[in-house]
Amino acid sequence: RALTIGLIPGDGIGKEVIPAGRRVLEALPASLGLKFDFVDLNAGWETFEKTGVALPEETVQTLQSCNGGLFGAVSSPTTAVKGYSSPIVALRKRLALYANVRPVKTVATAKKPIDMVIVRENTEDLYVKEEKTYDTPEGKVAEAIKRISEKASTNIAAMAGEIALRRQKIRASGAPSIHQGPLVTVTHKSNVLSQTDGLFRTASKAALADPRFSSVKVEEQIVDSMVYKLFRQPEAYDVIVAPNLYGDILSDGAAALVGSLGLVPSANVGKTFALGEPCHGSAPDIQGQGISNPIATIRSAALMLEFLDEEEAAAKIYAAVDANLEEGKFVSPDLGGTAKTEEVLQDILRRL
């Protein structure tokens, strides 16, 4: 099978980790029958500075004819800059990548094993970015719309249910696991936002009440309490489904549990396309030193393959990464080691 993969390194360490992801894909055993074509694409702050556009139309259109992609990271200004808007947020919408899937997992040998997936709605909530500002006698006031639809909530909950079932299937095949059965935890703040988060809650629960999810246990947690529980008993969670912004916050929180954002992958998933994206940012502080951790990107490449139905190839990559981490010999500075990006990559490549 031939797969065309768009590569968008973006800014900062994005340029160091995306090439590592590419080399892992290229190094997959020929027996898997996969052939990759890579297309280099631009987006981000540097692109904006050069061209005045953060997400060139060409990047969007080329991706539309790709099977998948890898997105590095972009540096966003914290103040509003005229004409600049986050390219990853825009891409998620333009390509209808309705789910953001973020597995957070320790290696099997960890003292406190954690194995969860955060399934984040990826197109709406406050990310619709409909804002306005007006003047009042007491100063400026700004408003943003938080939009939650029954449709998107239903779709994301169904995705969470599917992922819970898929994880259960892998467990049933004998893989060691800390979980007994499939569990989906619906996260919201419907005690305050009874209509918006209330809709997320009822639509999610309705979707998960479908007979195909009859083996999946469904629970719910108010988002503040979810963050509390995430830190008190992370081992209890299997699949967590959340609206966009809570999902953003929860996945960074979960990443803290496994030691470094440099380990945590994500995939932005649409009906027929998946975009792998490390959860870390462009990290300008360590850029250019060759010490960024390539694992989040390498795992994101595997996650992308999973959603392109190449589970065998994905499993090979995960196993190579886990072996690297379990041995603990080539470990990058974010995890307390001294290995360079290239050394971590070489160690993973030789295990493929």
Place this chain on the structure above:
Amino acid sequence: RALTIGLIPGDGIGKEVIPAGRRVLEALPASLGLKFDFVDLNAGWETFEKTGVALPEETVQTLQSCNGGLFGAVSSPTTAVKGYSSPIVALRKRLALYANVRPVKTVATAKKPIDMVIVRENTEDLYVKEEKTYDTPEGKVAEAIKRISEKASTNIAAMAGEIALRRQKIRASGAPSIHQGPLVTVTHKSNVLSQTDGLFRTASKAALADPRFSSVKVEEQIVDSMVYKLFRQPEAYDVIVAPNLYGDILSDGAAALVGSLGLVPSANVGKTFALGEPCHGSAPDIQGQGISNPIATIRSAALMLEFLDEEEAAAKIYAAVDANLEEGKFVSPDLGGTAKTEEVLQDILRRL
């Protein structure tokens, strides 16, 4: 000085912890010259079931003539119930309690000392609860308004600055501390919400640029990264200021760091009134067993006194609680002990 204090136990364990808070206030040494009058007031789910109103007008009006109050916890339904609306959210608005102050601190003997205060804006953001729902061909859609004003952002940041200075003054008086100097971290998501969170950011930074805060270091963190850092290096944070919803989430997250929500107090603060409120909920699962931890409420009573300018009385209560925790003999089940509410209370009372 005579202080009139309104007591609103609410539901569940609220009814067990508020009396404990009252008894601590009553037991303060006469030398402090404080005389308390207590007024019992109703609010919450039980009140709603009996009367059809969750926050009786009488409660609001009586509080308006009190100096301070203690609010326990209320049980909210997670589904919208016609006519029901969270009484604490309403109270914060009705009494213009613009700041929610949540100190999170380990005892001096803790292995990993943490000593931070989360200063949460308490009246706006998504808590304006302006929501609507409409039908579309693809199903229901709901929208909520997130409103951020320059005025509220300025006020809350100034409060954060004042608190940072006050903490520094206590340190300068020789109290042991993990912090070098006063630091305020402004939390927002202005990389996505450039107008609303952008306004929070610029107004906060402008307020903290006032010469009276010249000794205060000001930093900023995007909210997702703030949650990550909160768990990776909590000792680094002194005062964190945030819009309402992020503050809600961050304070529960911070509470997880100190072992139990049962330890974490808060105060809802207005210009001339302070309402102490434990951060925990009504905990129906342990209600009636006499095992709830009264410390969050006792500390909330002290925090209320601080904002009523009775710092000496507050310090007495804090010291008694710290001594109880440091000895670790009368410890409630949420902290791994077996002591009853009454035993923890007695131990604290005898140390006053």
